[in-house]
Amino acid sequence: MSSQQSADTARVRMHAIGKSFGGVAVLSDVGFHIEPGEIVALLGANGAGKSTLMKIMTGVYSRDTGEVAINGQPVVMSAPKDAVEAGISFLPQEISVMPEMTVAENIYLGLMRRKNALGLNNTSDMETTAKAMLAQVGFDHIPLNAQVGHLSVAEQRVVEIARALAIDAQVLVMDEPTAALSEQDAQTMFEALRSLRNGGTSIVYISHYLSEVFEIADRIEVLRDGLNAGSFRTQDTTIEAVLEAMLGRTADKLFDHRPSTLTDTALLELSDLSWREGLHGVSLTVRPGEMVGVFGLVGSGVEHLGKVIFGAEAGGLAGSMRLDGKPYSPRSPRDGKAQGIGYVTAERKTDGILSELSVAQNLAAAFWPDYRNGPFASKSAETQLADRWIESFSIRTQGPEQVMRFLSGGNQQKVCVARWLHEGVRLLILEEPTRGVDMGARRDIYARLGDYAAEGLAILVLSSDAEEIAGLCDRSMVMNRGRIVGRFDAGADTNTLMAATANGVAMDA
Amino acid sequence: MATTQQKSRLVELLTGPASGVLILLAFYIALLVFFTFLTPFFMTTRNLTSIASNVAFIGLMAAAGTPLIVAGGLDLSVAAVAGLSGVLIALLNAAGWPIWLAVGGAMGMGAIVGLANGLLATKFKLNPLIVTLATMSIVGGLALILTGGLTKPVMQPSFNWIGQGRVFGIPVPALLMLAVYVALALLMKMTHFGRYVYAVGGNPEASRLIGLPVNRVQITLYIVSAMSGALAGAMLAAMLGAAAPAAASPHLLTVIAAIILGGTSLAGGRGSIWGTLIAVLILGTLNNGLTLNNVSSFWQDVTRGVVLILAVGVDQLRLHLQAR
Numbered sequence: 127m128s129s130q131q132s133a134d135t136a137r138v139r140m141h142a143i144g145k146s147f148g149g150v151a152v153l154s155d156v157g158f159h160i161e162p163g164e165i166v167a168l169l170g171a172n173g174a175g176k177s178t179l180m181k182i183m184t185g186v187y188s189r190d191t192g193e194v195a196i197n198g199q200p201v202v203m204s205a206p207k208d209a210v211e212a213g214i215s216f217l218p219q220e221i222s223v224m225p226e227m228t229v230a231e232n233i234y235l236g237l238m239r240r241k242n243a244l245g246l247n248n249t250s251d252m253e254t255t256a257k258a259m260l261a262q263v264g265f266d267h268i269p270l271n272a273q274v275g276h277l278s279v280a281e282q283r284v285v286e287i288a289r290a291l292a293i294d295a296q297v298l299v300m301d302e303p304t305a306a307l308s309e310q311d312a313q314t315m316f317e318a319l320r321s322l323r324n325g326g327t328s329i330v331y332i333s334h335y336l337s338e339v340f341e342i343a344d345r346i347e348v349l350r351d352g353l354n355a356g357s358f359r360t361q362d363t364t365i366e367a368v369l370e371a372m373l374g375r376t377a378d379k380l381f382d383h384r385p386s387t388l389t390d391t392a393l394l395e396l397s398d399l400s401w402r403e404g405l406h407g408v409s410l411t412v413r414p415g416e417m418v419g420v421f422g423l424v425g426s427g428v429e430h431l432g433k434v435i436f437g438a439e440a441g442g443l444a445g446s447m448r449l450d451g452k453p454y455s456p457r458s459p460r461d462g463k464a465q466g467i468g469y470v471t472a473e474r475k476t477d478g479i480l481s482e483l484s485v486a487q488n489l490a491a492a493f494w495p496d497y498r499n500g501p502f503a504s505k506s507a508e509t510q511l512a513d514r515w516i517e518s519f520s521i522r523t524q525g526p527e528q529v530m531r532f533l534s535g536g537n538q539q540k541v542c543v544a545r546w547l548h549e550g551v552r553l554l555i556l557e558e559p560t561r562g563v564d565m566g567a568r569r570d571i572y573a574r575l576g577d578y579a580a581e582g583l584a585i586l587v588l589s590s591d592a593e594e595i596a597g598l599c600d601r602s603m604v605m606n607r608g609r610i611v612g613r614f615d616a617g618a619d620t621n622t623l624m625a626a627t628a629n630g631v632a633m634d635a
Numbered sequence: 636m637a638t639t640q641q642k643s644r645l646v647e648l649l650t651g652p653a654s655g656v657l658i659l660l661a662f663y664i665a666l667l668v669f670f671t672f673l674t675p676f677f678m679t680t681r682n683l684t685s686i687a688s689n690v691a692f693i694g695l696m697a698a699a700g701t702p703l704i705v706a707g708g709l710d711l712s713v714a715a716v717a718g719l720s721g722v723l724i725a726l727l728n729a730a731g732w733p734i735w736l737a738v739g740g741a742m743g744m745g746a747i748v749g750l751a752n753g754l755l756a757t758k759f760k761l762n763p764l765i766v767t768l769a770t771m772s773i774v775g776g777l778a779l780i781l782t783g784g785l786t787k788p789v790m791q792p793s794f795n796w797i798g799q800g801r802v803f804g805i806p807v808p809a810l811l812m813l814a815v816y817v818a819l820a821l822l823m824k825m826t827h828f829g830r831y832v833y834a835v836g837g838n839p840e841a842s843r844l845i846g847l848p849v850n851r852v853q854i855t856l857y858i859v860s861a862m863s864g865a866l867a868g869a870m871l872a873a874m875l876g877a878a879a880p881a882a883a884s885p886h887l888l889t890v891i892a893a894i895i896l897g898g899t900s901l902a903g904g905r906g907s908i909w910g911t912l913i914a915v916l917i918l919g920t921l922n923n924g925l926t927l928n929n930v931s932s933f934w935q936d937v938t939r940g941v942v943l944i945l946a947v948g949v950d951q952l953r954l955h956l957q958a959r
Contacts, residue, residue, distance in 0.1 A: 438844060463846035477840045482904050483833060491834055492845040494827045502825045545845065 134198040137328045143192035153352045165329045167343035174349040184216040185209035214297045215290035225275030230256035236293040259288035264321035280311035299330045334423045393584045399445035404430035406608040417585040419599030427608035432555040436469040437462035468546030472557035478542045486512035486526035492545045515544045536567025553584040592623040655898035659913045670924035690919035691808030697893040699863035701911045703856040707836040707903035711767040713864035714887035715775040720868030721878030722778045725787035734791040745865030753854030778880035786879040798873030820908040837904030896946045
C-alpha cells in the first residue's frame, strides 16, 4: 500500500485498521484512502468487512488497531457526530428524508439552530442555503417549496445528498445507493455524483452492482475476509479481474447434495408470474427432492418471490402458479400451508421467532393442533417434539422451556427451519436461510435440508449470498430488477452467478 | 457473602415465571393484614362477602378483557355494552319478553357489538383504540336514547337472584365471576386457542407467516369481551333491581387498570388471567378498606393511581432483571 507521506493529500486515510468482535477478527491490517474529487467503490462479498470498515470511518464503531487521518491530521472518533463534524456523512441504503417537509426544510435540517435576529427560523438563509446546495449537485431545478414525499426517488436521494453538503460534508459514504432506484433514477443520481466529484467532494460508493461501479467509480478497492484483496483504477481493469479479487478461488461446495429420486413432474410451476412492481414474468419449476436456488441482491425482487408463492403477498398477481399441475392461487399463508408449503422468512428477529414463547412452543407453533391430548393442548407432546429436535439438530438451549429470544441467531434459525420439517409439508421456501448464522449452524442446516430433500421434500432457496446458492442448489437462477436474468440447470459457481447479475444490469441499461 | 446470596435469591424470586402473580398475591395479603389491624369490622364475613359482590361486576369485564389485550386487541366499549345490556333486559321484559329471553337478547347484542369491533379492528385494520372508543360512544348513546336517560326497573325474583342470591353463603355474582375466571384460565392454559392468543399478541406478523388464524383469534376475543360486558350488565341490573343506562360506564377505567395491574402488557403477548383476578380483588379491597376508614372517594382515586404506577414500576423492574 502507499506509504505515509509527510504532506498527505488524501482527504481520509485509514492505515492498518484492525477490528474484532467476540474474538473473531473482522478486519485485519486494512488500508483505505480517498482523495478530494474522487469516487472510490468499495467492493466485497457478504462478510468481507466493507460495512465494518465504513462504520469505523463514520464513527459508529471504534477501531482496535490502526490510524485514521483526515486531511493529514490524525483523528479519534468515538461517535457518529465526531465524523459528521469532521466532514464525513453516511447515507444509508434506505433513503432517510422527512417526506412531509419541503425540499428547503429537508436540506436545512442540520442547520435549524441558525436563527434570525428575532430568534425565529431564518427563512431567507434557509432558502439561499438550499438553493446553493442543490446548485452544487446540479439540481437547482428542484422547487424549494415542494413537499419531499412528492419527489421521485432519485430526487429524494439528491435532497439527502444536499442535506449532507449543507453541513459541510466533504466525504459522502453511500451504501447501495441505487438499491431502491430504477435504472433511469440511477442515471439521474450518477449525474449528481459526477458534478459533486468535479466540485471536489470525495465519495465512497458501496455496491454489489459491478456494471454500475464500472460506470461511476474512478478507483475500486476490494476487501475479502477482512483483508485488502485488490486495488484497481477503473479504466485499467475488467469485471473478471475484480470478481476474482472479490471471491478468490471458487469455494468448495458447502454441502454436497445429490438428488436421488427426481421425477419429471413439477411440484411447483410458475409461468410468467408478475407481482405489482416487484416481479416481472418469472417462470420456474421445482420438483420433489430438488433444491432450487434463486440468487438476487438486495432490491432484485428475490425478497418478494417467497411471500408471493406462500400466499403472504396476495393480490396484484398476473400469470399463473400451479401446484401438482393444478392451478394454485393462495390468498393467505394459511392457504399456502394447507397446500403443504412452508416458508422461512429472511427477517428472523422481527417476523420469524415468537420471541417470548418457549423453544418447544416455537417448534410446535406451525402445527399446534397436532400436539394434543384428546381435545386439549399437550405440553408434554410439545416437549417431546422439542427434545427430539434439540438432539437431532443440535440446538443449543437450556431446554425446551427456554424462552426463544435468549437463543443465538443460529439456534433460532434452526428452530425456524425445523418447525416446517413436518409431515405433510412438500415444498419448503427458505429466504436467506443462513443470514447471520455461524458456520457450524450453517452446516447443520444445510445437512438437514439435504436429508429432507433426499426423502422427497422440494426446496426453494432465495438468497443474496451467491456462495450459498452455488454451494447448495442443484439448479440455480439469477434475479435482477424482478426478472430472471440467468438460468443454470446444472447449478453454477459463485463467479458465474455474480457475473450474471452484473451482466443483467448491463443488458437492462 | 450472605448478602449477595440473599440478593440473588431475591432476584430469582422476582424473575421466576409466575413471579408477577406471586408479587401481586403477596401485596394483596399484606393489604388484607393491614386493613384487619386497622379496622375491626374489616375481617368479617359480612364485609368480605360485600367486597366479593362489589368486585364481581368489574371482575367479569376484566376477565374477558385480559386475553383480548394479550392477543393485541383492546376493548373500551365493554362498560357501555354492560349499560345497554341492562337497559335492553329491562325494556324487553317490560315489553312482554320472558326475562331469560330478554337476557338472551342482551347477550346477542353483545355478540354483535363484539363482532363489529373485531371486524373493524382486524379486517379493516383500524386502530382498536379508535374503533372501540367509537362503539363505546354509539352503544352508550343508544342506551340513553332507548331510556330517555331514565332508570328502568327490573323485578323478577329468578333474575334478581343472579345479583342478590347466595349459595352456601357466597354471593352468586362472586361465584359467577369465579366460574368465568376458571373457564378462561383453562382456555388459556389447556387449549390450542390459548396458545394462539399468546403467539398472536406477541408477534402478529410471525404468527401470520406460520399460518395461525390471527384475525379469527382476535375477532373471537372481541366477541367474548363484549358478551362478558353484556353478562356483567345483566348482573348489575339484577343486583340493583333496575337498569340505569350510564351505570356501568364510569367503571371502564377500573377495568383497564385492573388488567394492567395484573401484569398484562398493553403491547400484547404477556399477561395472566389470575393476575387480573388478584388485581381486581386488590382494587376492590382498597376501595372497601379506605371507605371503612372514612377516606373520601376523592382520595381513593388518588390511591388507586399511585398503586397502579407502583405496580407497573415493579413489573418493569422485574422485566429488566429478567433480561440480564
